[in-house]
Amino acid sequence: MLRTPSSTTRAAGLAGVMIVASLVLTACGSSGSRGDGGAMQADDSHTATVTITAANGCQIPTTSYPAGALTFKIANQDATAVSEVELISGERIVGEKENLPPGFSGTFSVDVEGGTYSLYCPGAKQENTAITVTGSAPSLTGGSVAALLKSGTDDYAKYVTLQAGYLLSSAKALRSAIASGDLASAQAAYEKARPFYEKIEPVAESFTIGKNNLDSDIDARAGDVPAARWEGFHPIEKALFQDKSLEGLARLAAGLVVNVEKLQKLTNGLTYQAYELANGAQDLLDEVATSKITGEEERYSHIDLLDFQANDEGAEQAFAELQSALTTIDPQLTATIASRFTSLDALVDTYRTGSNPSGFDYYGVLTQIDKRKLAAAVKAVQEPLSQVASKVAKA
């Protein structure tokens, strides 16, 4: 039911990449011809024409519309400071269109109930215009954005609980493997445990207060803390993969299990704000960009690509929990992030291999070109993702 872009105007190119807010899909059955371009539609009471100029800002000749479907057709003539238009109800973004530099035009569609809205053109000379909507829409979808976000954050809490549980059982397995005295099985156990931590690392980091630092206790690398206080995964990694010795590891493995138990206890029953999921996802991708692509995280075992994938998965999970709500707020941004995650996943998948227990190529095989491609794919997700927190925080 997406509209076919008009082929008669230059705007068609932009319309081609737009996704109409999903709310429209469930609205009135008569919407088939709505917004199919052409000047005739401009007088339609369900179409709003917005012109942005440097001199006058964001101009909309009609400011009152009947409830129901409403399509905004926007053209930026020459306002260099403006690149997007939002429809806002209270603090909430109801719909918006981005990528509107001067010389470009585009549309977005929403379903609106009766009430007062604001057309917000950030950076324009006239930034806000009040829009009045009268009457009541025939049918609006049930799930409010707030309800969708609530269910998303609840689901994310379950995900964290699940991963913390896996982390604990795999840490115990590592402890047993070390106790058994078999280096190879201890190495394999190390590789199995790592991803569970990497998927939820920002949650552990959120318990970092002064000396009480679970992230450091579990995941500090050599030099992050004084040598005497170095514990957690990485001194075990060094012993297993560089020194190839199990000496003294029983104490470290036991300590790791204790700290992971602490983490599990702390995360159990925790609730999250939607913006925290967005920031957590961003944090995971920062981890990828700063320590995995550089090979600094797993400097002895070289399983950085396994961690990379785990960080990516954790970030994508957090985003996925926000996706249904975010789609109603900003379908275009949501689609952009989703497609960039897909590209990133596809790129990471090219490094999967059966030739070692981690399931991924070791860091050493990466060429400089590989690293740059991976970094660019991560940054391509991060830039639009950085917009998400503010959007869901307002919802």
Next chain:
Amino acid sequence: MPDRERIPLQPSRRQFVGGSLGAAGALVAGGASGVAIGRATDGPKASAAAKQIPFYGEHQAGIATPAQDRLAFAAFDLTTTDRTAVEVLLGTWAAAAARMTAGELIGPIDTAPQAPPIDTGEALGLGPAALTVTVGFGSSMFDDRFGLGKRRPTALGDIPPLPRDALRPEISNGDIGVQACSNDPQVAFHVIRNFARLARGTAIIRWSQLGFGRTSSTSTDQQTPRNLMGFKDGTNDIKVQDTADLDDYVWVAGETDQPWMRGGSYLVSRRIRMFIESWDTDFLSDQERVFGRFKTSGAPLTGKHEFDPVELGAKKPDGTPVISLNAHIRLAGPASHGGQKILRRGYSFTDGIDPNTGLLDAGLFFIAYQKDPRKQFVPIQQLLGSRDNLNEYIQHTSSALFAVPRGLSGAGDWWGKDLLR
């Protein structure tokens, strides 16, 4: 919550682990608006900061503009295959450049507390500082990704391998070239940084180069600067006041096979490493023989003052030429190329030390503008590369050619609009 307080999941950095992260998150937002005009408050500095070069016009600024002191250059590769995304990128860049060249932010810094500022902020209060932003398209953009093959100008052929080239492909060419010049290095860098950010997901930086000092004078008001060899090179450069030269040698006109290139020009860049440690051990008269000029005065060896004519036919008593047959001034000058000239707009650079030798990795980031590189840069460099006395002390390590379209008519116009639409 059990025994510990929990802080919200804020983006953080790994190296802060173990530090006092607790309060950091709250302090991240909302700081920058109070940053005042610290660097641009007094006297000549203030007027330099306020100097504004018009962004819109028949030709792009940054070519026939008196050469500013600093350069930030970057070549981008498009990662998208969506032509619309390319159009939006160029439109977004054009709007951002219009604002930055006027000394304005590309968008507000004080946005929602939960959203990153739109402008990165480091140029706030620095003024326009004579900023120009010049954009061109590399030949790779005309491959089959965007269906532009038939729009490729024949003058945008790849530069053929030239004598003594030691080019590194990873710092050569690219789909789009961006030259940002300003009298303030941070203003110039701000352009590249924000362009890269606006391009995220659509294009990536392939390579970039900073230039710390201009080596060309493109205006009769400017003194000829010295290159890192200590010589004035470029005394006879095309000057912005000489509109006949600009029309004859720089601006593309009706002769092009691609109407979208009219009013444009072709940018050639060459990163020329200088072996300055070797140069510094060469004796003075040999240095002067290499260039064909006196080091201190900048005068040709046949004259006393910088702008004295270069007399290529002058002979010493023993019958040998005063200006050596392979002197740089002789081989680079128009007389050796049927009168052809180029507009040079290069910058000195240093990129630290060569990791293999510990020697300074420094030299000239050569930029030249011209009507047709096949008739100008290429034959000039063919001759220089094979015979120039300077070759003993230099090496070309990167090369790029960009078709720089006409200037933008106003807001709503963007680079390549007639190419892409």
